[in-house]
Amino acid sequence: MFLVQISEFLLLGLSDEPELQPLIFGLFLSMYLIAVFGNLLIILVVNPNLHTPMYFFLANLSLIDICFTSTTVPKMLWNIWTQSQVITHAACITQIYFLILFAVLDVFLLSVMAYDRFVAICHPLHYTVTMNPRLCGWLVLVSWIMCILNSLLQSLMTLRLSFCAHLHIPHFFCELNQMLQLACSDTFLNNLVMYLAAVFLAGGPFIGILYSYSKIVSSICGISSAQGKYKAFSTCASHLSVVSLFYCTMLGVYLSSAATHSSRSSATASVMYTVVTPMLNPFIYSLRNKDMQRALKAFLGKETLTWPIVIRLKKWL
Numbered sequence: 001m002f003l004v005q006i007s008e009f010l011l012l013g014l015s016d017e018p019e020l021q022p023l024i025f026g027l028f029l030s031m032y033l034i035a036v037f038g039n040l041l042i043i044l045v046v047n048p049n050l051h052t053p054m055y056f057f058l059a060n061l062s063l064i065d066i067c068f069t070s071t072t073v074p075k076m077l078w079n080i081w082t083q084s085q086v087i088t089h090a091a092c093i094t095q096i097y098f099l100i101l102f103a104v105l106d107v108f109l110l111s112v113m114a115y116d117r118f119v120a121i122c123h124p125l126h127y128t129v130t131m132n133p134r135l136c137g138w139l140v141l142v143s144w145i146m147c148i149l150n151s152l153l154q155s156l157m158t159l160r161l162s163f164c165a166h167l168h169i170p171h172f173f174c175e176l177n178q179m180l181q182l183a184c185s186d187t188f189l190n191n192l193v194m195y196l197a198a199v200f201l202a203g204g205p206f207i208g209i210l211y212s213y214s215k216i217v218s219s220i221c222g223i224s225s226a227q228g229k230y231k232a233f234s235t236c237a238s239h240l241s242v243v244s245l246f247y248c249t250m251l252g253v254y255l256s257s258a259a260t261h262s263s264r265s266s267a268t269a270s271v272m273y274t275v276v277t278p279m280l281n282p283f284i285y286s287l288r289n290k291d292m293q294r295a296l297k298a299f300l301g302k303e304t305l306t307w308p309i310v311i312r313l314k315k316w317l
Helices: 018-049 053-082 089-122 124-130 133-159 176-182 188-221 226-260 263-287 290-299
Strands: 008-011 086-088
Touching: 008 053, 008 089, 018 053, 018 263, 018 290, 053 086, 053 089, 053 133, 053 263, 086 089, 089 124, 089 133, 089 176, 089 188, 089 226, 133 176, 133 188, 176 188, 188 226, 226 263, 263 290
Parallel strands: none
Antiparallel strands: 008 086
16 A cells, blocks of 8 residues: 655545635634633632632633643634645644643543542531642642643554555544544554543543542432532532533534444534533533632622632642
8 A cells, every 4th residue: 555754634624615614713713712711711710719629620620621622723713714724744643632631631620520529528527638739739730640641642652653645634623533544554552542541541530420429419318408408519510510511522422423424423523522611611610609600700890709718728739
């Protein structure tokens, strides 16, 4: 089989129809700006006003969401604006690296936040001791290190692949699985590493989330008063909504692509977890959280921040 020295690929995007390109450009630009400014506002509000572990993790999640959506959307918008589908080989590998990095980091942060809610509801008397600043800092640091190593490994393994003359990627970003399908060389090791990473780095945290919430639900059911149950559930409702949205959209991508066997269908479904989920997260946390609502008002100068915070931690690593 004839192999060529690859210098660039073609991203086919979401549609081949020229008349749809302005609509797609405007829609994605709007969603991107909402996602970036919404998550940036969360970071700016949390840092000076809210100093509990939950909000520390939320600020990190917002930062990751900004980076996650910025990995794919700006290149897509640039391609539509310039009417070019070209992406260089180096840029494609770089995009894969950061896409894997921030996607898995999202999973890790959601699992860490689930553990935080588990300790807060199931072991409230030990919360300040267990979720101390040092542990919170280490949880975030270890998550970054593991995700960086995983992303680096998979990106370096992609570099060793050889490609044939067919260089069209039916997606709006360089997706690892699509790259492996285009390769002419043996991809057994790449697929093995990819699936092992999916099982341990995505499935493992998901099992942890399920375990945490099973214990949370059990503890809430043990509360006698209806008001107590409502207060306990409200402390984790926002996070549970984000977890459900993220995992349901990810699951929807793979189920839809498996059912239709269409790469273009998979690309369309991928919009949900790469763009829509980061855009909706700030709304979910701000609309369902009274502390966030008050902090937003204080940040915007409409109200002085005078309400008590139950747990205030002064130092963060």
